[in-house]
Amino acid sequence: MSAPGARADGPAFPHLAAPFAIRGIPFRNRVFSSGHQTLLARQGRVTDAMIAYHAARARGGAALIVTEAISAHETAYFNEFTPSGFLDDCIPGFRRLADAVHSAGCRLVGQLFHPGAEVAGVLEDGSRPTAWAPSLHQQERYLVMARPMPKTLVRSVIAGYAATASRLVTAGLDGVEVLASHGYLPIQFCDPRTNQRTDEYGGSFENRMRFLEEVHDETRARIGEATLLGLRISADDLAADGFTEPEVLEVLQALDRAGRFDYFNVTVGTSGTVQGAVHIVAPMSFAPAYVAPYAARVKRAVARPVLVTGRFNQPQDAEKALAAGVADMIGMTRAQICDPDLVTKALGGEAEHIRACIACNQACIGHYAMGVPISCIQHPETGRELEYGRLVPAAQPRRVMIVGGGPAGLKAAAVAAARGHRVTLHEKASRLGGQALLAQLLPERAEFGGIVQNLEREARAAGAAIELGVEIGYAQILAADPDVVVLATGAVPYAPPHELSGSAHVVDAWSVIRDEARCGSRVVVADWRGDWVGVGIALKLVRAGHHVRLATVANCIGVNLQYYTRDPLIAELDRLGVVATHYARFAGADENTAYFIHASGGHAIELPDTDTVVLCYGHRSEMLLAEQLEDWTGEVHSIGDALAPRTAEEAVLEGLKIAAKI
């Protein structure tokens, strides 16, 4: 296997490009994709869509793909999308997956999974499954009471790991990885907080290690010596009352001394608590590569190869970690969800063309939480490879006029131009980006601005002409007479019907984000959207010294945010003394009181001592041009917020869809 994109003058990232081998199995470079549920499996089986998804990353240069968590036993139920490795009929699907990944020069390892107490979903008939754990355990995140496993079940599950591994190796995978990170079953056995058994699987350190050791030993016996057997582990749960780094190192050193496992794949966090779970897919408020120091300490403690994953979104960070000896391979998972060609670009001297993941968590883990196939807000082709994986040149080049240079317009421009259309994009502001320029101004959201840089680069590289500071009206469209008009004009703030009296001070969210509005010292943020804006403005103002209350019409603040993004924000607001009021629909204000109606009870809610109300009540589409063009005979499409105010995800997706169609 040769490194893709190797250059005559040497690789741009020498450590990243260096081949590596574990148990004699060669890897073409140091970048891998760590296990992640794609939600592309159906009825527990690999699908064509899943194969197309992974094949794209393999073609893009990844050295190793670890599959998503695969159920290693019939009791290993996580959600309805987990592949059933405990059934023989999983083998043909995994064989097709292995063939596709291997034919692109990439290795494939299957992830062996049992959630123990961490049961997130319901069965296909809507009922809740039984959660089995080492001991009676009250699970805090999924509100599950786990039942202790009888010893016969413990032994059956251990055999299940080995049998599942054997099926995957029969299917042609290069090996398997035991998923012991994030508080799942193997580590529940190791952790005395979740294991109070009194038999040989509980009590002393040696007894608590027995489950993992037997999983290793039986699995190795079944798969033979020629295949990989790795371990994924969290170096620290990073949660109060979680498994700690010294405890993890003790586990790893015992395994290392005994020659168990071929590599240790390090991450942080646990699925077991809300506090620890944010690290499973850390949002942009966590620094890039922040997991590196944890891996470095593991690396110093063990002899086996160490892999690490967690917020490596650029090859520069990965190269730095490798050069510093932090780990032997770097997981760049969302980075490749966002840009499947990341490795080829990095090693081919085109790192500046990488579409860097911005850790927004919207369409990858956000989709996962919604139970739909994963994608990426910046690259909606992800998860839709069968439909949009290949760019189809336009049968007939057309003159395409795009009005609006936010994410929707930029994506439409990039794809339409790449297909061969003659594209001009007009933006009335002096900068591209639309509402993304505002979104990046919210606290700890600066990275969101990367979406604009990425999409602009793609649009320009594809050959779209971009005109800034040009307001396009009906007359200009008629004069230009394009073949297609794409309206991506966005939206403007919406204020719900409300009553104001006296010197009530009510301002809209945008003016606060832009620092144009002067808020009084006691502020009520009235939030309808349940997204980044309400909680972000509350955080911005409380940090600036205002007394802030947050009144949301929903049953939870940040209700529409992906939970790993939302939960640390809620914790921070609580720490800073922001009091939330729920089910509160804004009704009006006077000089010192904000008035709300309880959305369920219909009764009045008064928030006295209010100097300023900040309205976060969403937007309405900018529809003027669409209405004026109704009788025009040409082809007109509205996309993104101009069609209906939603998020950047829908904007970019609709840009792709329309550009792929015209």
Ligand SMILES: Cc1cc2nc3c(=O)[nH]c(=O)nc-3n(C[C@H](O)[C@H](O)[C@H](O)COP(=O)(O)O)c2cc1C
């Ligand atoms: C959609 C999604 C699903 C995931 N599912 C799994 C999984 O099945 N097994 C696992 O070990 N980790 C899972 N993870 C965690 C990733 O392996 C990885 O640790 C995480 O995305 C952080 O790495 P990154 O910053 O490079 O994306 C998942 C992550 C995402 C985004």
Ligand code: SF4
């Ligand atoms: S949706 Fe956001 S976090 Fe997920 S891969 Fe895309 S850019 Fe990264």
